[in-house]
Amino acid sequence: MPPTQLTRQVAARIVDYIRAEQVATGTRLVERTLADQLRVSRSPVRNALRLLAESGAVAEAERGGYTVLEIGDLDLTEDAEDGADEAVYLTIASDRLDGALPDRVTESALARQYGLTPAQLNRILRRASTEGWIERLPGYGWEFQPTLTSEQSYADSYRFRLTIEPAAILEPTFVLDRQALEHVRDQQQRLADGAIHDLDNIALFNINHVFHETIAECSRNGFFIEALRRVDNLRRLVEYRRSLPRARGVVRCREHVEIADLLLTDRRTEAAERMREHLSSVTTEKTGS
Template identity: 35%
Template sequence: MSLDMIDQPISAGSASPLQIDLARRILERIRDSGWAVGTRISVPDLARAFGVSRSPISAALELLVARGILTGFGTRGLQLALDVAELDPQVILPSSPLEDLYRRMMKDRAVGELPQDVSEAELMPRYQVSRGVIRKLLLRFAAEGLAQRLPGHGWRFAESLVGDDAQRESYEFRIVVECAALRSPMFRADLQQLAQVRRAHERILSTVLEGRPLTGGDEWFRINASFHEGLAACSGNRFLADAVRQQNNLRRLQESAGFDQLPTERLERSCREHLAILDAVEAGEIEWAEALLRQHLRQASEFASPARTA
């Protein structure tokens, strides 16, 4: 498919790239949650989990029905029709030229080739696409919290961690906040949520050890972020959890765009360190978990790479 067809339907029906991405994320969640064939699908639960309304969830589920992943039951219900343990979401729902251009723009912004403030008119000749395509891309960035619309046709990308000083300060802040979350007197491990995080890490680790290629940085970033945000959420302190979430938002552009430069041994090490921390939390050894987390973040801060993923 060529770039002049970039704004044409790319999947079942008139699915948008946003709907396809959401369908992939739902499929990843089903896979990492270990749902069995026949498990019923709750639209409200998924809407809460992904922080969106029911309409985009329903549209994404329609794509999974079209792929045979889900099937109907009763009058309006849906259930899991296949064992998805070995399915690759990128194969079931492949990327489109529009999504490829989205990733190109993300990388350009991450390396500083795109300024923080841009206009639609500036971006059209740069990427050789229509205003409608540019607007779709920018609306997707906005929906994901990575850009905001300015008066007129201007847009501003979200703040990000540009430069070594910003990276260092971010890790110093994260050590303080994330370790404090583990020490919170209200800390209660959500074992069901942490089990899902564990399965996702084990799948990534298995992929790396078997020498199979990973599909890209977005999935790993979400898994990595779910680990850190999940632990912070267990603190019972909304402000600590929000601080960790904000740091993940700040580092998303650089780390998703720099995934291709991340050595597989670093990815393996990060997975193993996360799993060791989960082991300690699940065993109730919170002081040991905090020590492991502190060491993990300190080592990550020293890792000299454009994609410091921890």
């Protein structure tokens, strides 16, 4: 039996997630985690992973779940991506941030406003949904998720992170996920070595928020983890339009590497203090406060 449209859509969203988060080959994917990330039930995720396994993008893992093999140019949609998608995607994000779009929209209205084909619109909405700033409504239409819109709320988000992220490192339940941390550390080292100059703001935001969330997840405290994920989604659209000059970004990536190295050598107190210093500097640079 051929895969359903839902299976193809979820599979494509998993591919988008893997690309956006730069998930490394060999990384284990878990149904429950993906279902939570994509905000769908586990059944379509399971079917989508089977489809991706058939395509050679993932493989079944010995202890359950799947591991990433090779995404490459895998395309599960009927149409190849249009190079104009990125520009339209950023325009929609910018219009939403500026208050030019209502909280709820229909596909037909978006298609008319931005001159999109059904395939283009599907790709853009799927990507925005994967990134967490829009959700499909039951039955009909889409709803934009809350986002930061003022300078004060943006600054407040950094003050909040300055409070919770160092604290998460010092949680008594903290257990280092060495493989995950080594992966994100290597990503930051590549950025510091020059790869940062080849990335746009979206890709850079995705890599950096994964670094911080990976550390928070080691706390094993669901409140810290969920709070950071939520604030990252709230500030996402602002970060798409605002980024540090790449020369300053290199400095911050080196700080990420330092924090990871401290954690990898079991120096949590120092890592927490370094995280506080790092976030203080970024807060000043991005908000002037």
